[in-house]
Amino acid sequence: MTSADTKARDIAPVKPSSRDPIAQWLDVFTSLLALPAGESERIRDELEDHLRTRVDDLLILGMSEPEAVQKAVTELGETAQLARNFKAVRTHSRRRIAMHTALFAAAGLALTVSVAGFLPQTSRAPIDQSAVIVDAQPEGEHHNGMLDRDLPEGTLGDMLQMLADAGNARLFVHWGSLEPMGLGPETEIRAIPAKGLEHGKVRQLINSALGLEGADELTARMDGNLVEIGSQTYFDRVETITIDHDISKLVRADHVLEFTEEASNLRNGLCMVIEPDVWDNGLGSVAVNGPILSIRAPQRVQVMVIDYIARLEAAQKRMQDGAAMQELKDREEAKASQEAALKQSIESRNRLISELEVLQAQLDEFNVEYWRNDYRLKELEAAYQNESNEALKSERLEELVQAGARSDSLNAKRNLLDQQIGSKRSAIAASENNLSYLQAVVSEGGRSSGR
Amino acid sequence: MSAKESAPQLTQDQTEMIVLSVLSEGPSYGYAISKQIAARSEETFRVGASQLYPLLTKLEKQGLVSTDWEEIKSASAEPEAPGRKRKWYRLSPKGERRLESRIAAHQRFTAIMNSFIAGPSGAAS
Numbered sequence: 125m126t127s128a129d130t131k132a133r134d135i136a137p138v139k140p141s142s143r144d145p146i147a148q149w150l151d152v153f154t155s156l157l158a159l160p161a162g163e164s165e166r167i168r169d170e171l172e173d174h175l176r177t178r179v180d181d182l183l184i185l186g187m188s189e190p191e192a193v194q195k196a197v198t199e200l201g202e203t204a205q206l207a208r209n210f211k212a213v214r215t216h217s218r219r220r221i222a223m224h225t226a227l228f229a230a231a232g233l234a235l236t237v238s239v240a241g242f243l244p245q246t247s248r249a250p251i252d253q254s255a256v257i258v259d260a261q262p263e264g265e266h267h268n269g270m271l272d273r274d275l276p277e278g279t280l281g282d283m284l285q286m287l288a289d290a291g292n293a294r295l296f297v298h299w300g301s302l303e304p305m306g307l308g309p310e311t312e313i314r315a316i317p318a319k320g321l322e323h324g325k326v327r328q329l330i331n332s333a334l335g336l337e338g339a340d341e342l343t344a345r346m347d348g349n350l351v352e353i354g355s356q357t358y359f360d361r362v363e364t365i366t367i368d369h370d371i372s373k374l375v376r377a378d379h380v381l382e383f384t385e386e387a388s389n390l391r392n393g394l395c396m397v398i399e400p401d402v403w404d405n406g407l408g409s410v411a412v413n414g415p416i417l418s419i420r421a422p423q424r425v426q427v428m429v430i431d432y433i434a435r436l437e438a439a440q441k442r443m444q445d446g447a448a449m450q451e452l453k454d455r456e457e458a459k460a461s462q463e464a465a466l467k468q469s470i471e472s473r474n475r476l477i478s479e480l481e482v483l484q485a486q487l488d489e490f491n492v493e494y495w496r497n498d499y500r501l502k503e504l505e506a507a508y509q510n511e512s513n514e515a516l517k518s519e520r521l522e523e524l525v526q527a528g529a530r531s532d533s534l535n536a537k538r539n540l541l542d543q544q545i546g547s548k549r550s551a552i553a554a555s556e557n558n559l560s561y562l563q564a565v566v567s568e569g570g571r572s573s574g575r
Numbered sequence: 576m577s578a579k580e581s582a583p584q585l586t587q588d589q590t591e592m593i594v595l596s597v598l599s600e601g602p603s604y605g606y607a608i609s610k611q612i613a614a615r616s617e618e619t620f621r622v623g624a625s626q627l628y629p630l631l632t633k634l635e636k637q638g639l640v641s642t643d644w645e646e647i648k649s650a651s652a653e654p655e656a657p658g659r660k661r662k663w664y665r666l667s668p669k670g671e672r673r674l675e676s677r678i679a680a681h682q683r684f685t686a687i688m689n690s691f692i693a694g695p696s697g698a699a700s
Binding site for chain 2: 173
């Protein structure tokens with residue numbers, strides 16, 4: 125290890141995307157972090173070292189480089205979740221300061237917890253509030269996160285100052301942001317029966333007592349021991365950031381300037397589902413550029429967007445898995461159907477061949493009969509020619525005529541059989557063609573499903 | 576069933592104790608810490624990057640570890656080309672105290688559990 129402590133060094137700005145897949149992944153990851161540049165860069169450097177060291181190890185194990193990179197990145201887990209984990213630590217840390225301050229306050233911790241209750245549930249990170257509170261206590265001490273007293277009737281300024289004093293915190297109220305709601309330090313507020321209530325409920329009661337809701341609600345931010353209070357709209361304005369979200373799993377695009385119907389649907393859905401007021405009031409904007417969803421919005425909204433995209437990706441994966449299953453099922457059904465048709469065609473071909481054999485046998489019999497009759501005919505002709513007795517000659521003639529008629533009859537039957545055999549042979553040839561086609565289809569299907 | 580298949584889930588406190596314990600043997604960096612945990616537990620415990628790095632960040636913020644950066648250059652790199660940066664963690668005095676506290680709590684817990692396993696007579700060792 126070098127002795128140079130680089131804590132004080134200048135941190136390089138976020139690296140631009142390159143063709144290096146690790147660098148590309150890190151670009152996406154740092155965009156999701158939404159932390160100050162220096163902090164993001166240090167996390168990026170550490171994860172880059174992890175990824176490249178892991179890739180080196182996997183290459184030694186015999187993997188190809190693309191495989192090694194893919195495995196190393198996959199092992200890190202879902203990108204958005206990893207970013208949330210880092211952000212959760214940061215938020216957690218900041219909340220701990222406020223909580224510990226409260227512990228040493230003479231007025232007790234519960235009132236300060238109510239200040240923490242003003243913190244938006246989603247603006248920093250999706251952390252369970254009760255877990256934060258419990259974790260903030262020294263070992264062996266726990267409380268249930270409830271206020272231990274009621275808040276008396278008075279002015280809003282006094283009530284907020286009392287909350288800050290209770291946490292030994294300095295207070296700064298952005299009164300200008302509250303003016304549009306008709307609120308000021310002297311605004312009267314009725315008593316809040318807060319004792320025994322969770323801080324989130326107390327926050328709701330205070331906002332309710334002031335008739336505030338949505339973007340007008342009082343909210344707070346804590347930095348060290350400074351508590352800032354203002355309207356939600358105010359904090360949305362000052363905390364607006366821009367993040368490029370990767371939506372390549374949701375939108376097919378070949379060009380960064382392509383705007384597809386899928387992208388349009390994504391944008392419309394997002395604006396309808398997530399904080400519609402933010403977009404309607406110009407506090408945020410959405411642009412889709414190919415596989416990049418550029419969002420300018422307050423941090424709390426960005427977190428919701430990340431969750432929304434993650435949910436859509438999960439749904440998309442479920443659909444793709446379902447489609448793949450259906451395709452497999454369809455292919456198996458088609459294969460079974462083709463095999464049944466092949467079997468039927470073979471049976472049909474064999475039946476035609478049997479029928480042909482029967483016809484051929486009949487034809488053979490008729491041919492024998494015909495040739496016998498023809499021989500008989502020749503004998504009768506000779507007998508007739510040689511006969512001198514008129515009476516007998518007349519009998520020979522009669523026999524000759526009968527034999528001739530039989531010969532004509534046999535010949536007609538032979539011709540008919542010939543025609544039937546010809547038709548049968550054509551049918552067999554057609555059947556053979558059909559059979560060859562089906563055999564090829566079944567064989568191809570088997571190879572496809574085997575891939 | 577293999578050890579990997581039946582891998583128990585570490586609690587956050589247990590993970591913290593293990594990481595601090597690894598660092599008590601000397602400075603280390605994230606990837607090496609995760610490999611050491613996997614190796615020493617015979618692959619039973621796997622602390623993934625998504626858990627380890629946020630935890631290390633938390634430990635740093637709490638002053639339980641101090642950090643230094645090292646520049647890593649590959650043998651094939653140009654001499655003037657910047658290398659990648661590696662973050663080293665070192666247990667701080669506060670971290671040592673936290674580790675002792677965690678170990679003591681763990682030993683108390685284990686002793687209590689053993690007393691149940693041993694039965695009322697305490698015959699089992």
